[in-house]
Amino acid sequence: MADIHPEHAHIIEQTKANMPSEEILEKTAEVFKVFGDKTRIRILSALSEGEMCVCCLCDLLEMNQSAVSHQLAVLKSARLIKSRREGKQIYYSLDDAHIGAILYTGISHAEED
Amino acid sequence: MADIHPEHAHIIEQTKANMPSEEILEKTAEVFKVFGDKTRIRILSALSEGEMCVCCLCDLLEMNQSAVSHQLAVLKSARLIKSRREGKQIYYSLDDAHIGAILYTGISHAEED
DNA sequence: TGAACATATGAACAATTGTTCATATGTTCT
DNA sequence: AGAACATATGAACAATTGTTCATATGTTCA
Numbered sequence: 001m002a003d004i005h006p007e008h009a010h011i012i013e014q015t016k017a018n019m020p021s022e023e024i025l026e027k028t029a030e031v032f033k034v035f036g037d038k039t040r041i042r043i044l045s046a047l048s049e050g051e052m053c054v055c056c057l058c059d060l061l062e063m064n065q066s067a068v069s070h071q072l073a074v075l076k077s078a079r080l081i082k083s084r085r086e087g088k089q090i091y092y093s094l095d096d097a098h099i100g101a102i103l104y105t106g107i108s109h110a111e112e113d
Numbered sequence: 114m115a116d117i118h119p120e121h122a123h124i125i126e127q128t129k130a131n132m133p134s135e136e137i138l139e140k141t142a143e144v145f146k147v148f149g150d151k152t153r154i155r156i157l158s159a160l161s162e163g164e165m166c167v168c169c170l171c172d173l174l175e176m177n178q179s180a181v182s183h184q185l186a187v188l189k190s191a192r193l194i195k196s197r198r199e200g201k202q203i204y205y206s207l208d209d210a211h212i213g214a215i216l217y218t219g220i221s222h223a224e225e226d
Numbered sequence: 227t228g229a230a231c232a233t234a235t236g237a238a239c240a241a242t243t244g245t246t247c248a249t250a251t252g253t254t255c256t
Numbered sequence: 257a258g259a260a261c262a263t264a265t266g267a268a269c270a271a272t273t274g275t276t277c278a279t280a281t282g283t284t285c286a
Contacts, residue, residue, distance in 0.1 A: 008166070012173050015162050020220055025154050027223035028216075033149030037274075038142040045138065049128050053121070054233060060125050067275055069234055074274095088232045088283050098222055103141075105215050107133055110140035112211075150244075167263060180245055182264055187244095201253050201262045 034078040035106065039063065039071050045107075047081060048100050051093035147191040148219065152176065152184050160194060161213045164206035
């Protein structure tokens with residue numbers, strides 16, 4: 001590891017002071033981690049069009065019900081989606097508009113170049 | 114797996130038609146995956162203040178040089194950061210303004226509630 | 227109440243990931 | 257050219273993750 005040049009010491013302190021807290025950094029990484037899976041992106045993308053029940057998602061994604069439910073649980077515990085029951089079926093939707101915005105930003109970035 | 118109700122079939126087709134391509138969905142997940150690590154979020158957060166050399170990052174993050182370089186390589190191959198050499202040192206910075214925007218959106222979300 | 231349906235959940239396994247250690251590459255200065 | 261410095265990279269390992277299979281929970285309807 002190299003010695004720190006005198007003129008760098010100040011920048012390091014400055015940057016350290018401006019960094020979000022460890023707790024926020026941790027939370028931020030956790031949120032992105034949840035977005036960082038193709039199956040979950042597909043679910044979020046579908047839900048960005050409106051609420052949908054589990055069986056529809058299974059059909060849409062062509063995945064078995066267990067795999068879909070597991071990912072819905074991950075998304076829900078991260079508060080990216082919410083659910084409501086209607087009879088036997090459970091409908092999922094994006095938790096708030098913010099989620100759609102994050103998703104859209106990421107998709108836009110991926111669509112470039 | 115349940116049968117699809119007739120009124121759902123239409124929604125499924127509609128949603129499927131509006132979904133980004135598999136390639137875009139894949140890319141989107143990959144980008145978020147790179148954002149989904151605390152060390153990398155700390156690096157990106159630091160670089161959002163301006164360019165920084167590797168040894169400064171090591172000092173700032175209190176991590177060894179190898180670990181930092183490995184993560185810089187991940188960030189660079191995902192085109193989230195770029196580098197420039199100045200003598201013996203290599204300075205890293207965010208690849209474009211878009212990256213800062215995505216980071217900021219995630220941090221803002223984490224800061225809520 | 228019991229059968230059929232819709233969804234959730236636990237265990238297990240392969241695959242992926244982040245860090246460390248050791249070493250290689252590339253630059254500067256004498 | 258050789259020494260010192262700054263960074264990159266390969267191998268190895270523990271830890272985490274996504275899916276599958278089997279089964280549990282909760283709801284509706286006869």
